Amino acid sequence: MLETFHASRVEASWPIVVLGALGYMAAIGTGMVYIVAPTILSEHFVTNKGLAMGINYAGVTAALFVFPKLLEYLIAGYGLRGALLICGAVTMNGFAFSLFIRTPGWCKVAAEENEDFGDFPPKTIEVERSKKLRHAFAVFKSPMFYLIMYSFNAYSMSYDFYMSLFVDFACDRGVLVSTAVTVMAAGAVSEGLGRFMLPIAVDRNLLTSNVALTITLGVEAAAFLLLPFVHIHGFIFAVAAGIGFVIGTGIVIFPVTLEHYFGHRKMSVAFGIVVASAGFQSFLRPSLIGHFRDKGGAYDWLFVICGVVNVVSVAIWIGVLVWECCAKHRNVVVVENTPTGVFFLLAGIFQVVKWAMSFAT
Known part of the structure; x- marks a missing residue:
């Protein structure tokens, strides 16, 4: 060599x-x-x-x-x-x-309440540690964990495709490369605004974190579904600014939502697993980009798929919000560990993946 x-x-x-x-x-x-x-x-x-x-x-x-x-x-x-x-x-x-x-x-x-392990036999200490480990990984029993994981994967997929393909997409619409790069840089301004506006509304109790997340995913879905049908340069830049805004909002709202549902002690484990699950997309992303570019000649349908997976997430979140509201008014305790919720959630995700694969072939 x-x-x-x-x-x-x-x-x-x-x-x-x-x-x-x-x-x-x-x-x-x-x-x-x-x-x-x-x-x-x-x-x-x-x-x-x-x-x-x-x-x-x-x-x-x-x-x-x-x-x-x-x-x-x-x-x-x-x-x-x-x-x-x-x-x-x-x-x-x-x-x-x-x-x-x-x-x-x-x-x-x-921590001080649990630090006196020296007074207990080794077997008791191992049992306590095992209980803590099982308590941390109890997030796998919650349907909300899988919903948040799917939502974060939909958000990450849209974010990665936008950052990778927007300049090429804009050039296909007749935008100069320098102008498209400038729009990407200017989108950082709307992204910065997104990191503050909805999170501050959540802090002031104007919105709950799950409602803010639903709004974020809804705006993202609308923007990606609209992007392939826009040809006027000004409208393309406006949609790009909207996508930048929800990108900034989502990265802040997801940890807050996880903390809302699972508490502080489980948030690190839950957030780590959620982020790690999105990392597996990197193995499929180049193949998808090459497929739609080589066979379709454009990224329009790829952006449509990004919008559809976000629409599915929004629809499920709306159902969750309605169910939680009804349960609250009826004074019903929300039970997280129902396997039925996991079944319906996974069934919905399977249908989306099946539709995307059938379209790609």
């Missing part, structure tokens, strides 16, 4: 080093921070949980305006190696700030 590509051993080792550093180590660290951050925020912020998570995720949006040009400047001035070293040094500041985080008082009280 060294002779074929006329590379030295140092140059040939670079892809392996970059793959290990950015592909594995950085990905593991990013995944841990992505899951743990909402849990820490839910511990410290009770009344303004949505606003706190919005500010947390707004940092990603703000970085879109700073880091691309900063990285370009660093590469021009210090080369790729120097730029990576400086970016690593900047990231290390996050580690320093994480040392200042302390456990809130109410968590310390709960």
Whole structure:
């Protein structure tokens, strides 16, 4: 291989080093921070949980305006190696700030109640730990967990396809590449607004988290169903701004909704499983993009499928909201562990997947 590509051993080792550093180590660290951050925020912020998570995720949006040009400047001035070293040094500041985080008082009280394991025999300690583990994974018994998982997968699929294909889609409609890229960057503004508006409404009890999530998925479904039928450039940009808004809202509302249904102690496990389930889409995404581009010549039907999977999610959420409202008025306790809900939810998801596969073939 060294002779074929006329590379030295140092140059040939670079892809392996970059793959290990950015592909594995950085990905593991990013995944841990992505899951743990909402849990820490839910511990410290009770009344303004949505606003706190919005500010947390707004940092990603703000970085879109700073880091691309900063990285370009660093590469021009210090080369790729120097730029990576400086970016690593900047990231290390996050580690320093994480040392200042302390456990809130109410968590310390709960921990002190269970810390005297030394007075119990080893068998009792193992039983207690086993109970805690089963308690954490009890989310699998809840139909709401599968509904939230499906909703997050629908949201993530739409988000990933939009970020990957919008520039190409806009160019097919006659938009210049530079203009489409500018619209994508400007969409970060509406995305930033989305991270604050509905979460603040949830904090002020103007909306519940499940209602806010239903609105988010409904707007996303409407935007993706409308996108293939829009040809005027101004309307395309307006729909893109709406998609950016719901992208910003969804990433904040999902952790809040999980905490609403499963509580603080189960949120980390539930959110980790939900996010991990969406990661499996990356194995199918290139094939779907290639199929619709090569055979259909456009991404219109792919956006329609994104809209349909969100419509299914919205329909189920509306049914859940109506059922919860009726149960509340009748003073009926909502029982999460009914297997019937799981059956109907999985049946609905199966029908959507079956329809998409039949259309693709």
